[in-house]
Amino acid sequence: MRRFHVLIALLSTLGLILAACTAVQDTPSTAPDTSTEPDASSAPTDGGTASGGTVRIGVGGSPDSLNPGNGLLSEAYTLYELMYDTPIGINADGEFVPELASDWSVSDDGLTWTLTIIDNATFHDGEPLTAEDVAYSIQLYKDTEDFPFLPSYASYFETIEAPDETTVELTTAEPLGNFEANMIFMYIVPQHIWEAEDDPVAFENADMIGSGPFSLAEFSQGEFVELDTYAEYWGTQPTVDGVIFQTFDNPDARVTALTTGQVGAITEFPATAVSTLQNAEGVNVHIADIAAGGSLRDVFFNVTAEEDCPPDDGVCSGHPALRDLAVRQALAMATDKQQIIDVATLGTGSPGLSMVPPGLGEFYASDVEDWPFDPAAANTMLDDAGYEDADGDGVRECLADQDCETLTFRFNYADDIDTAAREAELIEGMWAEVGVAIEIQGLDPDTLTSVCCPAFDYDVMLWGWGSDPDPAFLLGVGLCDEIASGFNETGYCNPEFDELYFAQGVETDAATRVEQIREMQRLMVEEVPYIITYYQQSIQAWRTDTFTGWLDTDPTLGLEGPESLTSLRPAE
Amino acid sequence: MSGRGGYFLRKVGWALVTILVVVSFNFLLFRVLPGDPAKSGLRDPRLNPAAVEALRERFGLDKPVIFDIESGNLFDSQFTAYLGALSRGDLGTSYAFRDQPVSDLIGRALVNTLWLVVPSQALAILLGAALGLVAAWRRGRPLDAVALTFSLFMWSLPTFFLGIILLVAGAKWFGLPTAGRITIGAEFATFWDVAWDVGRHLLLPTLTLTLVLIGEYMLIMRSSVLDIFGEDYILTARATGLSTYRIIRHHALRNAMLPMVTLIALNLGFTVSGAIQVEAVYSWPGLGALTVDAVGDRDYPVLQGAFLMIAVSVVVANLIAELIYGWLDPRVSED
Numbered sequence: 001m002r003r004f005h006v007l008i009a010l011l012s013t014l015g016l017i018l019a020a021c022t023a024v025q026d027t028p029s030t031a032p033d034t035s036t037e038p039d040a041s042s043a044p045t046d047g048g049t050a051s052g053g054t055v056r057i058g059v060g061g062s063p064d065s066l067n068p069g070n071g072l073l074s075e076a077y078t079l080y081e082l083m084y085d086t087p088i089g090i091n092a093d094g095e096f097v098p099e100l101a102s103d104w105s106v107s108d109d110g111l112t113w114t115l116t117i118i119d120n121a122t123f124h125d126g127e128p129l130t131a132e133d134v135a136y137s138i139q140l141y142k143d144t145e146d147f148p149f150l151p152s153y154a155s156y157f158e159t160i161e162a163p164d165e166t167t168v169e170l171t172t173a174e175p176l177g178n179f180e181a182n183m184i185f186m187y188i189v190p191q192h193i194w195e196a197e198d199d200p201v202a203f204e205n206a207d208m209i210g211s212g213p214f215s216l217a218e219f220s221q222g223e224f225v226e227l228d229t230y231a232e233y234w235g236t237q238p239t240v241d242g243v244i245f246q247t248f249d250n251p252d253a254r255v256t257a258l259t260t261g262q263v264g265a266i267t268e269f270p271a272t273a274v275s276t277l278q279n280a281e282g283v284n285v286h287i288a289d290i291a292a293g294g295s296l297r298d299v300f301f302n303v304t305a306e307e308d309c310p311p312d313d314g315v316c317s318g319h320p321a322l323r324d325l326a327v328r329q330a331l332a333m334a335t336d337k338q339q340i341i342d343v344a345t346l347g348t349g350s351p352g353l354s355m356v357p358p359g360l361g362e363f364y365a366s367d368v369e370d371w372p373f374d375p376a377a378a379n380t381m382l383d384d385a386g387y388e389d390a391d392g393d394g395v396r397e398c399l400a401d402q403d404c405e406t407l408t409f410r411f412n413y414a415d416d417i418d419t420a421a422r423e424a425e426l427i428e429g430m431w432a433e434v435g436v437a438i439e440i441q442g443l444d445p446d447t448l449t450s451v452c453c454p455a456f457d458y459d460v461m462l463w464g465w466g467s468d469p470d471p472a473f474l475l476g477v478g479l480c481d482e483i484a485s486g487f488n489e490t491g492y493c494n495p496e497f498d499e500l501y502f503a504q505g506v507e508t509d510a511a512t513r514v515e516q517i518r519e520m521q522r523l524m525v526e527e528v529p530y531i532i533t534y535y536q537q538s539i540q541a542w543r544t545d546t547f548t549g550w551l552d553t554d555p556t557l558g559l560e561g562p563e564s565l566t567s568l569r570p571a572e
Numbered sequence: 573m574s575g576r577g578g579y580f581l582r583k584v585g586w587a588l589v590t591i592l593v594v595v596s597f598n599f600l601l602f603r604v605l606p607g608d609p610a611k612s613g614l615r616d617p618r619l620n621p622a623a624v625e626a627l628r629e630r631f632g633l634d635k636p637v638i639f640d641i642e643s644g645n646l647f648d649s650q651f652t653a654y655l656g657a658l659s660r661g662d663l664g665t666s667y668a669f670r671d672q673p674v675s676d677l678i679g680r681a682l683v684n685t686l687w688l689v690v691p692s693q694a695l696a697i698l699l700g701a702a703l704g705l706v707a708a709w710r711r712g713r714p715l716d717a718v719a720l721t722f723s724l725f726m727w728s729l730p731t732f733f734l735g736i737i738l739l740v741a742g743a744k745w746f747g748l749p750t751a752g753r754i755t756i757g758a759e760f761a762t763f764w765d766v767a768w769d770v771g772r773h774l775l776l777p778t779l780t781l782t783l784v785l786i787g788e789y790m791l792i793m794r795s796s797v798l799d800i801f802g803e804d805y806i807l808t809a810r811a812t813g814l815s816t817y818r819i820i821r822h823h824a825l826r827n828a829m830l831p832m833v834t835l836i837a838l839n840l841g842f843t844v845s846g847a848i849q850v851e852a853v854y855s856w857p858g859l860g861a862l863t864v865d866a867v868g869d870r871d872y873p874v875l876q877g878a879f880l881m882i883a884v885s886v887v888v889a890n891l892i893a894e895l896i897y898g899w900l901d902p903r904v905s906e907d
Contacts, residue, residue: 054757056756056757058751145622145623145626146622146623146626146627147623148623148624148627149623151622151623201626217757220857221672222857222861222862222865223752223756223855223857224752224756224757226756226757242757244756244757246751246752246756247751247855248750248751248855249751249852249853249855249861249864250736250739250751250852250853250854250855252736252739252740252853253739253750253751253853253854253855254750254751256739256740256743256744256750257743257749257750257751259743259744260743260744260747260750262743262749262750
């Protein structure tokens with residue numbers, strides 16, 4: 001069992017974006033034409049032009065469960081975000097915004113959180129949504145340990161109570177640094193329906209009654225999800241009549257469906273199709289960082305010190321030279337991240353820095369300077385550290401006190417990542433320039449896990465992570481205590497890092513917590529247990545002649561999120 | 573119990589044994605694959621360990637695969653549970669599509685597959701046989717060369733490649749849909765509107781499958797008719813002054829159809845599985861697409877069910893072919 005509560009995310013594919021301009025918050029609308037909305041959504045006339053029409057989105061997968069506790073796939077969370085409300089939302093800039101909770105505050109001791117719940121929300125079956133439902137739902141996620149993800153977000157709360165119809169009180173054992181981040185997955189379900197179920201895990205939830213801007217019309221797994229706009233929605237009413245997510249198993253079929261107008265937008269397609277779509281008439285292609293999450297590609301080193309080797313599972317066969325900081329820093333400078341992005345991902349990535357992707361807003365340590373790509377400096381650094389290529393074979397030899405011959409590293413990559421083999425070859429060429437050789441072998445993820453961690457039976461690995469909207473989850477890979485569990489993949493252990501980690505966990509001052517999180521990133525960049533090669537970007541495309549108002553503001557993007565689908569309106 | 577009755581029983585017996593072997597082999601085959609179905613391929617340490625355990629327990633994956641040696645109760649295993657459920661006609665519950673019985677999933681998918689495969693097979697058989705016949709008739713002429721080239725080309729063309737080419741061309745030039753079996757969310761006024769919409773969705777996948785199948789039928793038909801043309805009785809018929817049309821119609825065709833019957837029977841067995849690539853290209857929610865998804869998800873119950881379905885249909889089609897042969901050609905059933 002992990003010592004700290006692991007956070008989640010899954011939502012790397014943008015599901016979580018929340019209506020930034022809700023009725024309750026009453027902020028000025030970002031879309032200038034919102035004022036015309038009541039007209040647009042009133043009585044549909046013939047031809048469907050005055051009504052909003054139905055927007056069709058081509059996707060690659062299909063939700064695995066309609067029960068918000070049971071979902072494993074990002075497609076399921078996309079659906080939950082549209083059908084359910086959460087107490088607190090997160091917008092495309094990674095900022096927390098009011099949703100069902102119009103306001104929230106913490107007591108002076110940092111142990112009691114009080115949320116004010118809006119009084120005009122209703123469920124799709126017409127029943128009012130009250131603070132009771134909010135408390136019931138959080139309690140449900142806390143108590144139902146067999147739900148795969150959500151219990152870890154609700155587990156911090158000792159007591160969950162609704163003293164009146166619009167107030168929810170949550171208490172914690174110690175101050176909670178990322179309270180808001182734990183609220184964004186608390187999908188509020190109707191107590192009057194769920195309490196009749198004996199086993200919430202077995203509950204199919206076929207009607208999917210929530211309080212979000214869309215309600216479920218029809219679902220056929222592996223084929224489509226059809227949503228209707230919920231006319232009584234308390235927040236900003238969508239203009240469209242409904243949304244259809246259609247599953248296209250074949251990426252080429254998805255691209256063709258967009259160019260021929262069968263769908264209005266597609267959310268996943270191969271980078272090779274970008275130029276086709278850019279040349280297509282009436283199609284807009286957008287490549288941007290992923291909102292409130294995102295995934296990264298990393299190259300990481302086995303730096304496990306002897307004393308940290310897990311006693312039960314540890315093999316700890318890492319190459320001794322990789323425990324030398326100079327070698328890792330030199331490799332960081334020998335790695336041309338931009339070339340990897342250009343060649344392997346066809347430009348659909350942004351250069352990596354730390355375990356926190358730019359989609360996490362202010363948590364991203366934009367002030368930390370990365371190692372520059374400078375093979376000459378890398379060579380000098382290795383020369384100075386004493387690694388010489390005495391026999392002239394192009395590969396440097398180890399130091400005399402190291403138990404190794406040459407700087408030749410085993411290099412494993414996850415073979416389910418389609419660009420990984422190409423990336424490994426590129427890195428082989430780059431590192432050869434500084435006298436380092438690698439022996440590349442692709443492995444399937446299960447085998448990779450078995451040699452990776454907590455066995456630490458590898459030298460270098462190329463793999464990746466998906467981030468939570470809160471940085472605490474992924475930064476946990478740097479903790480000393482996580483070496484034995486294998487969540488720490490590198491064996492990296494720095495007490496200063498651990499101290500910062502535990503401090504941010506209980507830090508309720510947002511600005512201080514941001515500083516702590518940035519400092520942790522600075523440490524990891526400095527000590528190079530990871531080279532973060534790039535952050536994956538989202539490639540989405542939509543037709544400009546059917547609907548306008550797709551949320552495409554830089555730097556993030558979320559076509560199928562509630563924020564985007566709410567602001568859509570038919571094109572002129 | 574000799575002669576025809578004995579032949580019949582022997583064949584049916586062997587078919588049952590084959591299915592039993594397939595049932596056991598299916599079970600082991602998928603468990604040899606690496607991967608943990610409870611995590612369904614997700615590399616995600618954020619999965620709640622309690623939830624993973626609960627999933628394992630629910631799927632019965634906490635039990636040993638074949639023999640339980642440690643607990644003493646030797647037969648409390650996944651295999652015996654599987655056989656027991658199967659004997660009650662229960663194919664289990666899908667891991668990936670939770671709460672859905674495998675029999676429902678497969679039943680729905682099979683109906684969709686048949687919608688696609690039956691018209692394609694029928695068209696391919698008719699057109700393939702006709703083309704083969706004409707080619708044999710015009711042997712060595714330009715028509716034969718064209719038909720032969722066309723058939724060989726279609727037979728060797730990878731299905732998914734042809735599918736994608738037709739998909740792009742059909743969507744671009746004729747506005748045909750690229751996925752699914754009906755326009756989702758559309759409201760249809762009459763039955764004919766529905767039929768029109770379904771027909772448009774069926775057109776490209778059916779065309780692809782027909783073109784892929786047509787070559788084999790044409791080649792078999794052609795060579796079979798050519799064989800018959802070499803027979804003495806055809807020469808005799810020709811000598812009596814019968815027209816080529818009459819020779820084919822009354823003497824050659826029926827005999828030439830014998831190898832076709834075999835091929836058709838065998839192919840019908842495979843058609844259930846044969847549409848996998850076409851279904852994947854056109855997102856057709858049939859048995860093939862279901863199987864492909866199940867492989868990715870390590871969804872053992874669905875895989876076992878689908879493979880059982882495929883195996884049974886192949887074995888049954890073979891059995892029917894053999895029985896028809898025994899009836900058509902009594903020499904077969906006597907040895």
